[in-house]
Amino acid sequence: MSRCVERPIITAMVLSADKLKQARARVSAAWAKSRLPVCVATALLLFVAGLGWATDWITIQNERTVYTVDCRGGEWQGAQCTGHLVPGARYGFRVSTRGNAEVAFWTVGDRERSGKLTPCTVTDGRNWVCKPCPDAARAITLRMKLRHPVVDPAAPTKGFHAVSKWRWWTLRWGLAASA
Numbered sequence: 001m002s003r004c005v006e007r008p009i010i011t012a013m014v015l016s017a018d019k020l021k022q023a024r025a026r027v028s029a030a031w032a033k034s035r036l037p038v039c040v041a042t043a044l045l046l047f048v049a050g051l052g053w054a055t056d057w058i059t060i061q062n063e064r065t066v067y068t069v070d071c072r073g074g075e076w077q078g079a080q081c082t083g084h085l086v087p088g089a090r091y092g093f094r095v096s097t098r099g100n101a102e103v104a105f106w107t108v109g110d111r112e113r114s115g116k117l118t119p120c121t122v123t124d125g126r127n128w129v130c131k132p133c134p135d136a137a138r139a140i141t142l143r144m145k146l147r148h149p150v151v152d153p154a155a156p157t158k159g160f161h162a163v164s165k166w167r168w169w170t171l172r173w174g175l176a177a178s179a
Contacts, residue, residue, distance in 0.1 A: 062094060062095040062096070062124070062125030063092065063093065063094045063095075063125060064092070064093045064125065064126065064144060064147060065090050065091065065092050065093075065108065065165070066090065066091045066092075066093070066140060066141075066149050066160070066162050067087075067088075067090050067162065067163055067164065067165050067167070067168035068087075068088035068089055068090070068091065068140070068160045068161055068162055068163070068168075069081075069085045069086065069087060069088050069161050069163050069167075069168065069171065070085070070086050070087075070088040070161075071083050071084070071085065071086075071161075072084045072085075072086045076161065079161070081161075085163075085171055086171065087168050087171045087172040088160070088161070089107050089108070089109075089110070090107070090108035090109070090168070091105060091106070091107055091108070091139075091140050091160075092105065092106050092107075092108050093105050093144065095120075095122055095124075095125045095128055100118060100119065101118075101119065101120045101121065101122040101128075102116055102117060102118040102119070102120055102130075103116070103117040103118070103120050103122075103128060103130055104116050104117075105117065105135075105138075105139050105140075112138075115135035115138045115139060116133075116135055117130035117133055117135060117136065117139060117142060118130065118133055119131055119133075126144060126146060126147045127144060127145055127146065128143070128144050129142065129143040129144075130142045130143070132155065132156055136155065136156050136157055137156050137157065137158075138158070139157050139158065140157055140158045140159075140160040141155075141157055141160075142155050142157060148162070149162060
């Protein structure tokens with residue numbers, strides 16, 4: 001009698017195992033379908049963030065880095081290099097709006113002490129103008145307008161040729177043509 005009782009239990013267990021496998025397959029398919037939009041959204045978000053970083057649209061508040069290039073084996077003729085473009089120095093600027101408006105600047109990766117431009121008229125971290133001061137000769141600009149340094153031939157500053165961040169990095173990694 002005990003054998004008769006065992007068979008229906010075993011059959012019921014096999015049927016429940018099949019149902020369990022089917023249920024797992026349905027859940028797995030539903031999970032895969034629901035993950036696709038999340039993966040696409042994540043990839044899109046990473047792409048937009050990467051694009052924002054590469055174009056310097058995303059920056060630390062009130063900070064700006066200017067990427068420069070040098071002309072090796074040639075000379076500058078206006079904005080054109082007759083030799084090969086090589087990555088130059090990166091210049092950082094940090095605007096302080098507390099108290100006296102001033103702009104601190106430094107050469108990224110250089111041990112030279114940072115400088116300070118003051119007095120300045122600051123609209124925001126991407127728009128400011130400073131008057132000539134003792135540290136101006138070590139800076140590349142006395143004015144930033146719409147995130148870009150403004151060249152003023154009359155200002156006592158260093159000369160420079162600015163490029164976009166992505167262009168500077170491709171030159172540094174050897175991925176871009178240098179002319």
